Amino acid sequence: MIPAHPGLRGGPVYLDYNATTPVDPRVVDAMLPHLGHYFGNPSSSHSYGDQPRRALDQARTQVAALIGAQPDEIVFTGSGSEADNLALRGAVLSSKVDRPHVITQVTEHPAVLETCRALERLHGTEVTYLPVDGDGLVAPAVLAAALTERTVLVSVMAANNETGALQSISELARITRAHGALFHCDAAQAAGKIPLGVREWGVDLLTVVGHKLYAPKGIGALYVRQGAALEPLLYGGGQEGGLRAGTENVALAVALGTAAELATEELADGAPGRIAGLRDSLHRRLADALPGRVHLNGPDTGRLPNTLNVSIDGTLGHELLAAAPGLAASTGSACHSGAHTPSPVLTAMGLDADRALGALRLSLGRWSTTGDIETAATALLKAAAAQ
Template sequence: MSTVAADRAGAGVVYLDHNATTPVDASVLDALLPWLSEGFGNPSSTYARGVAAREALEDARGRVAAFVGAASEEVVFTGSGSEADLLAVRGAVLGLHPAGPARPHVVTQATEHPAVLAACDELQQWHGVDVTVLPVDQHGQVTAASVAEAITPATVLVSIMHANNETGTLQPIQDIAAVTRESGVLLHTDAAQSAGKMALDVAELGVDLMTIVGHKMYAPKGIAALYVRDGVALHPVIGGGGQERGLRAGTENVAFAVGMGRAADLAADALTRGESARLTRLRDLLEEHLSALLPGRVHLNGHRDQRLPNTLNVSIDGTRALSMLPHLDLVAASAGSACHAGQDRPSPVLEAMGLSPERALGAIRLSVGRWTTEADVVTSARAIADAAGR
């Protein structure tokens, strides 16, 4: 195991939970620290220290925008991916022109991120919005045809995540975008898990709104961004001083924005150098070793081909993941999504895919990352097989 990976996971532990969070890259930390000390100025201030902070903030915005093929003015910084999702979903519906439908309609899907589902629930309960939650197939995918069928004259927004955080399954966002464009409906995608693992371009995807999250791409927790296509009107989640184009009031977190900007640069460079292919090789090698060590007992959850390059979600016959994980002294991993950690019940995502309770309870999510090595994969497979055998 590499020294860097060991330092970030804990001495001697292979960290295979990069979908839950990533360690802060040392280069990111170096970039942001000065803005927590001498660069502490309020970016709304007009004296030198404030102007410097504003320039750093806008430079970071430009870097994040370039990472996803957007213009700087189309990026809004938020405090988390959940907040960005809320701004996209709630903001799009409540930001409607008065001439919009009297009872707006939103389309999402069953394995969506809880933040999007919660926003939809709030709109339904408190604002009388109709919500359609589309089912997924056994791989966890929706189809563009099902989205088209769900759209009505009152539909104002479709929110479908780019990649699932538990299984890594990718959704056909470009095909869905073709449907929403033809129908004149806004499309939001939560791309928190995809950013840094595969190339993202808002124009190629055809989305109007897209969420990306700092701590999923080696920046700190507490910073995220929402791409808002030019011309899309949103209602702010937080009102007040008018920061972030009036969409997110509150003094900006300059240091963490700078960190996210640096993380975007690092991710873009890594992708150019073949990071997606490297992650795919490690992911597949891990599955091969597990299958060889536990013959006939390892079953893939999610789409075989259309999934994140770093994500392996497998069920192991005869095990309960939450009972097995404490025995993995050498591996940091998750049972399903980190959002459901500690709850010994089938993952809602796996249930929506039609998995039996036994298979769902035996599911373990393994997600490799920037410092994962082949030696880490071999060590992890042996440790997991040993724990499953016990």
């Protein structure tokens, strides 16, 4: 049984799970002993290091089980951004290719896009940014045409954080690896929400993020296929198989491991179907009350079960949410010095500025209920009627 979450009592309806998830109380319970009682260094040879070392090994096994990997293929990092940096910079800097070539897509997370730009600026790496179609998807043929003899890495996210669009990772990875390059997948949004397997997908590198998975912020992991060569970002004592120096944060690793195990259980119990039902109920309530005015952004099928990105004609997303204080969600725009600009993800999909500025990202999760959906729909409809 899922325990109640103290942080959600009496507050606004939380529909921003793609931004961050509440930390599961069971995760907190698992990590607390490693903030106090089990204080030892897992690298110590004496008895104080035994329990932290066993806990670290167990956490590695739990994360590996969620994604179908082997425990020794899991590298703990301080965040998803660090894991992405390790994958991209590590692959490029370990490459023997003269002026390596990297391929990504225009709607990737900034952790990937900004790393690519740094590689261009600092290391002379050539980067190709693939376009996406109206659903936000990369066409396999477009990827195949972009590969060159100097391509060392392709990085495409599993699921978009704004629209939930699911890429054809197994097909993209197959094309990439047949060409002899490594394939990295940022699965921050997908892990725990849909079944995934690194062997079935054929990826070489895959990012998992704790705070998208009901673990705390400040912990992530990178799956590194056995035999995949990476240059470390951090040098020192050789922890994490030599790929991430620094004494391990055992408590946060335990938290991520516990969160991964809980997610594995929920996937087996059909939790994604329950959440998808709530998401679709919210969509119907809005569409039925505002016929012809509610537009889905992204694919109808082939998206995360928890994600609904919609625009309502005649409204601005940030104004809708400001007029609905009982709801915590995100918009499809960014605010810079008081001016709102459309989401680059939505504009890359071909949406015009008005529709992109009207977008709402409503993302559900473990504690979402039918009552939440009713409250959210009522609040949004009331706010839309006032605009």
